[in-house]
Amino acid sequence: MSARLDAAGVGWDVAGARILASVAFAAAPGETVGLLGPNGSGKSSLLRLLGGLARPSAGQVSLDSVALSALPRRALARRIAVVTQQTATDVEMTALEVVLLGRIPYRPRLAGVAATDLSMARRALASAGLDGFADRRWSTLSGGERQRVDLARAFVQEPDLLLLDEPTNHLDIRHQLDLLRTLAASPTTVVVTLHDLNLAADWCDRLVLLCGGRVVAAGTPAAVLTAERILEVYDVPVDIDAGPDGRPRIRYRR
């Protein structure tokens, strides 16, 4: 149902450029961990390595103490679902067909879509607030609708670990809150990159702050999000109050 994720000494080089350097990372079973950092800090790259979409140049990522590189892709696909930032627009599939992709890892190689897959995908669309969108073509959906279809695809994959890159992109505030509430309540281990520091502080159990491909801070939202650190990493002056629940509230100065 939920998995433990560890990364130790992870580095990643692309064409001689160092994207990530000796990153240590851990997510306990069931935790929701927020990955923060300015543009180009290496969040998306780290997420791809954590999901096994690319092999790190150094170090190792492991799921429940087993190295990802030792697991077959198909076995991995039943345990880890990844939603990367979606750029495809010209796809001829319907919303339902896209959600059904998430059931592929469970299907015998030559088999077609099973009835249970179909009902599961329809339920996932409904709980994403997309009732009646099943037969809509992907190319006709709005950015937010596409994002929610993509998330539904990840949910029907029934992962132990869910990796999401900027899932709140394109979502209106209600759907952002719906999503984060679902993630926080879900027993699945979640790693999510976010730009909105307040949403991250409100909904994540722990935060990891990246800058220049290195981990600058990791811990509870209150420990990570201090005014000095935000000034240092983002070059933005802020005021921070502690909310009634002890989570930090960040106000950006004009």
Place this chain on the structure above:
Amino acid sequence: MNRPVLPVAAGLLLVSVAAAVTVGSADLSIGDVLRAVGTHLGLPVRPLPPLADSIVWDLRLPRVLLAALVGAGLAVCGAVLQALTRNPLADPYLLGVSAGASTGAVAVLVLGIGGGISLATGAFLGSALAFGAVLLLAGRRAAEPTRIVLAGVAVSQLFSALTSLIVISDAASRDTRSVTFWLLGSLTAASWPAVALCAVVAGAGLVLCWAAATALDAFAFGTDVARSLGFSAARTRLVLFALTALVAATLAAASGAIGFVGLTVPHAVRFLTGAGHRVLLPASALAGAIFLIWADTAARTVFAPQELPVGVLTALLGVPVFAVVMRRRSGTP
């Protein structure tokens, strides 16, 4: 909604084969065609007169069957390559195969290279050489669509230039007309051995591609999504690139480079079946077969006794179809 498409198309294909064999300068009925086929299959039917029998069995039937196989194979290759590269303009000749086939064919026909090997063998070797050059040029990351497509463009240009060079170097030759005919794609060389070879290769190609239908669905959103759904993206792509190149090279060796079938048919079929490859691939095969049977029937009869290269006709028919597809694609469903 998708279910009736395949049986209906299969029925249409059978009718098309039988009907297309009746069309031509000698008047034959569908009954005559069935009698000739029955005779050769050893069934107890009254044989046709020898001349009519020969027209059906030696001339028209192999040609119609070859058209069906080439059309089916090209359409499947096109559908697979469009999915793998996520490029709606991809066609079976994307990876240098047709340019290589042309060079191989003219090398044999005009220069007499190969010590008496057949034109088809020369074309196949040319295709294989061109695909090898594409892999070499694309290098270690040949599984990346952008790289292999660019390499395919470069190699196609190179082999087209070589073809032109060979043809021009021998401008006085009376071979020029037959070379041109072949370059445009034509089924005049149909024979039972060619039918058998194409049946084996195109049939195996269709089955293997169909076995990869789910993987092709997963590639709709690119490499990362395919990987996260459990596919080894690079290996799947390379195997399917090589498979489609082999099928396209075999078909090009038998019939030249017939254009537009592999590009247009999959787009048209998607409107009927949707994007899922488990239905799209067999439906494209059937539609490609039917389309090329009738295009070739028109090519050999419209200006009879003169023949048009069927590639000219598929382009003439394919462009308007493509225009309709483009209009539908840009609009809402």
